[in-house]
Amino acid sequence: MPIFKLCLKIFRKNWSSIGVFLVIFVSLSCIFAFSYSQSSLSKGFTQERAKVALISKEKTPLTEGFRMALAKNADFVTLPDQTEKMQDALFFRKVTYILVIPKGFTKDALNDGTMKMEKRVVPGSAENAYIDSIVRQYWHLATVYAAHEPNLSETQIADHVKRDLSTSTPVVMHDQHAASADSNFITGYFNFVAYGLTIVMIVGIAAVFIVLNRQDINRRIICSPIHSISVNLQIFLAIIIFALFCWTGFSGLGIFLNLKNQITAPIGYYLLNSVVFTLCLSSISYLIGNLVSNRQALSAIANVIGLGSAFLSGAFVPQELMNQTVLKIASFTPTYWYVTANNRIAGLGAGNWAETKSILNDMAIVLAFAVAFLILSLVIGKRRRMYA
Template identity: 25%
Template sequence: MTVYRYFLKVAFKNKSIILMYTGIFFLLTLITGSGGQTDESRFVSTKLTLGIVDKSGTALSKGLSSYLSERNYTEDISEAADEKGLKENIFLEKIDAAVVIPEDFEETVLRKQEAVMIYSDQRKPETVQVKNQISKYLVFANATYQDGGFDLERVSGALREESEVKLIGGGSKNGGADAWFNQYFNFMSYVITAIYIATIGYVMSDFREERIEDRRKISSVKLSKFNTEVYLGQLTVAVAITSIFILGAVVLRGGDIAKVDFSKYMINTVVFSFSILCFTYLVNNMTRNRFIKNGISNVFSLGMAFISGVFISQEFLGKGVLAVAKFFPTYYFIRLNNRDASSIGDMGYELAAQLAFAVLFLTIGLMLSRRNSRAN
């Protein structure tokens, strides 16, 4: 087992790569997880700073202004009542939105047309609630219109009524543990990919040097035995690296393992690691240059992380991006992590896809290896 021991020795010399990626990974994990996971069980409205320009002066417009003032902060912007002035105040962030109530406000409300002009800060998505608040008030006001007038007291009373809502489904049932494990293992795919290609690639660059090849050819060690020990060394390094991250999850959130489907993450990680190990074998047969391997490590791992859902959730990625991501195993690893799976059968498609990529990478790698052997 001389070759095997030497492989591990060379791999240990490159421990700085493993320590760097591992240290960054766990540091980011501690930072992002330090605030804990909390579940919001009710909708919380954000108070905005509003500018209200009431050109109508009717009881209905004053009632709307009062209603908006109860739910937001209001500013006097009478000096900037024109469109240019309102937009300037919004741009300078003096106000979040402006509401202009026209003179024919009541008539427009009765016709059920757009009754007010709203200027909002498009940089703040929460300003959409201003339109919702106005629409809500006017719907209630129209419902009370009778005998030529609005019953604003009934409107105010109806709007003050609150309903107790009890959530019976959805949301996190385990204090955010599943969200933490999901984020942890998703990000781990990026780190594993980078470490595998860089570390094992560096070691194989040493083994593929001409002087090492010449010494192997004149030695009594058979090529089959040499390759077997090299592959065993690669497998050992891969298992050690993956075990570090799995144990890291146990150490950081061991008390929450029973709350999540930890077996799903374990099985998915093992299959994904095997797929990336096969890809690393392909890269090692494509080039001996360690600088090229380092470039592939950075570009491939980061590229897959961006288009497969590691840094940006898959639900927010475009169809074109996801179509490209489907040609790589990381996509299926993230997809399985993001959904519920109670049995191996439920995980079959994603696991089979990752194994198919592993076979493909291994087959191409073997073809390149034979071609390189004949060339030598």
């Protein structure tokens, strides 16, 4: 099997560069997985409390009620009523929101007056938007009660507004793929593997074809008594061995790091999904090897394909946060279906076994990509041999 031995010899010759890629991307996968699991530990909404300075030049039942309403979502900071002090406090972020209630504001507001409160804020502060909402809501309710119930005193209006604002609606957040922190780690790891494995496979396999497609070597292979089918089979066997080596390097570390959590995370599905994806990458690398003859351009092409597909498909950013148009474009890449299957597998850790069929469908689509790329590679390879 001379072609097979030649391919292995090329792999060994390029081992130093491939090994560097392998170590770098395995390390990056671990770092990404740890950060992914930590960011996914708590799924929910927590209201940020703004640092507010409320300076009221009058003391009425409504202004006191307004202060109590703000206290639910703000931390009060005491400031003197001096412009320079206020500006300094905003600049050094001691406060993000300053509100000054002028004397006579309550009576003016209840009578549809034009008097305004003085507001100073830190630009772009997200928590200030919620404070603005509370301010508008409180005084709007107060003016509504004053307009429709003119016999109510300020104390009664303040009590009614307090009662209305105390009403709350419970919110329950449902995650599409409920998963534990352990499952989040292994999901993040295998999702990021899509990036590293793509680059390592393309660089390693395409390098073989750059050598085999050299005119002198290609002509020697054509003139040899070895049948073209045997040549392709020997190349396929060498590629499978190399792919198995790369897959073992990436997946083996993932299994080791998640050794204590094998029960909570269905590791077998992750491994099967990664095997299918590795086969698809072998076909893609085979195709690129038949198209590229410049070794210097190979790394650039591998990075473009690896980074591009990873960003579009949700390997770095959760698919739930991505634009639907981007995801539709990404669905034309096998990486998208690989990541989608991983996200579904994460839900299996919570006992949702009904998604098994969808996971297998995603894997079948990746296999279909592999077959399509392989057929295209064989056609292009045959044309290259004809015109060698």
